[in-house]
Amino acid sequence: MNPISSLETVENAPRKKSELIKAIDSLRRESNAVILAHFYQDPDIQDIADFIGDSLDLSRKAANTNAEIIVFCGVHFMAETAKIISPEKTVLLPDLEAGCSLADDCNTEDFAKFKEKYPDHFVVSYINCTAGVKAQSDLICTSSNAVDLIKQLPKDQPILFAPDQNLGRWVQNKSGRNLTIWPGSCQVHENFSEEALLKLKIQYPEAKVIAHPECQESLLDEADFIGSTSKLLEYSQINNYNSFIVITEPGIIHQMKLRMPNKLFLDVPGTDGCSCNSCPYMRLNTLEKLWKCLSDKKPEIKLDHEIQIKALLPIERMLKMSK
Ligand code: 13P
Numbered sequence: 634m635n636p637i638s639s640l641e642t643v644e645n646a647p648r649k650k651s652e653l654i655k656a657i658d659s660l661r662r663e664s665n666a667v668i669l670a671h672f673y674q675d676p677d678i679q680d681i682a683d684f685i686g687d688s689l690d691l692s693r694k695a696a697n698t699n700a701e702i703i704v705f706c707g708v709h710f711m712a713e714t715a716k717i718i719s720p721e722k723t724v725l726l727p728d729l730e731a732g733c734s735l736a737d738d739c740n741t742e743d744f745a746k747f748k749e750k751y752p753d754h755f756v757v758s759y760i761n762c763t764a765g766v767k768a769q770s771d772l773i774c775t776s777s778n779a780v781d782l783i784k785q786l787p788k789d790q791p792i793l794f795a796p797d798q799n800l801g802r803w804v805q806n807k808s809g810r811n812l813t814i815w816p817g818s819c820q821v822h823e824n825f826s827e828e829a830l831l832k833l834k835i836q837y838p839e840a841k842v843i844a845h846p847e848c849q850e851s852l853l854d855e856a857d858f859i860g861s862t863s864k865l866l867e868y869s870q871i872n873n874y875n876s877f878i879v880i881t882e883p884g885i886i887h888q889m890k891l892r893m894p895n896k897l898f899l900d901v902p903g904t905d906g907c908s909c910n911s912c913p914y915m916r917l918n919t920l921e922k923l924w925k926c927l928s929d930k931k932p933e934i935k936l937d938h939e940i941q942i943k944a945l946l947p948i949e950r951m952l953k954m955s956k
């Protein structure tokens with residue numbers, strides 16, 4: 634999927650932000666819908682969501698909501714996961730083009746061929762993958778539970794891990810388990826500038842460096858703490874440190890500043906100072922598109938029934954094994 638501009642105007646959408654927010658609010662109530670949003674969403678969307686969280690929090694929420702409609706403000710694999718967990722619900726994604734480079738680079742057929750080479754391996758896939766890859770997996774993990782889940786597997790069990798090699802390497806180091814890893818990576822986390830990070834560290838010697846495990850190993854080596862988006866938020870909240878250099882998509886900094894207005898949070902630019910540290914897919918969702926999808930009850934996530942059934946098993950296993 635190719636990201637397109639998120640700045641396009643949406644026909645008939647209220648032009649004033651306050652009216653748009655009011656309209657979204659009444660539509661959500663009238664249609665018994667819940668708005669779930671990931672921390673990388675635009676701040677306006679985070680502010681209007683019923684619930685915000687990391688991939689694990691959001692899957693749990695999708696499993697437990699009483700709402701008839703789930704509007705997933707995140708990327709396609711997240712909405713797809715919600716549909717797999719709650720097949721009886723209508724799951725909407727404001728922009729169907731909101732994909733994920735990591736998930737898109739591991740297609741179902743190539744993954745099946747890769748798997749064939751390791752018939753005795755237990756397949757653990759990161760939740761950032763398509764339903765087709767989930768359906769071929771034994772267990773799904775997220776960045777917040779990957780180490781814990783891998784540690785629970787029998788010591789003599791060979792393991793195949795897909796599709797993020799940076800996360801896989803980090804999990805391997807933390808768990809002490811040897812993993813056969815699919816060579817994928819996230820276009821955003823691959824691109825943080827090490828040079829810019831080192832300059833920030835010199836400029837702010839007191840700042841703690843906190844990083845998402847999808848970052849390259851050389852950047853993770855510089856980090857004081859590594860974890861999922863929720864864990865990065867928690868670390869900055871429960872510790873008394875006052876400044877942080879945050880190596881992940883800067884959407885999370887909105888939550889950090891909201892919850893800790895007196896602390897300093899610095900983002901790290903991409904290489905060549907580009908603004909490619911923002912996830913172009915996550916940012917495709919806008920308040921206008923959220924309004925439109927609640928009005929039209931589309932675009933809706935639809936899945937092949939057989940894939941949906943197969944993909945549910947490893948997700949359920951994850952939810953059972955996660956503390
Ligand atoms: P989290 O589960 O840590 O929120 O990560 C999701 C993601 O897509 C990271 O790029």
Ligand code: SF4
Pocket residue numbers: 708732733734735736761819820821822847882912913914915
């Ligand atoms: Fe996918 Fe990377 Fe965007 Fe996360 S930040 S959704 S892994 S492209």
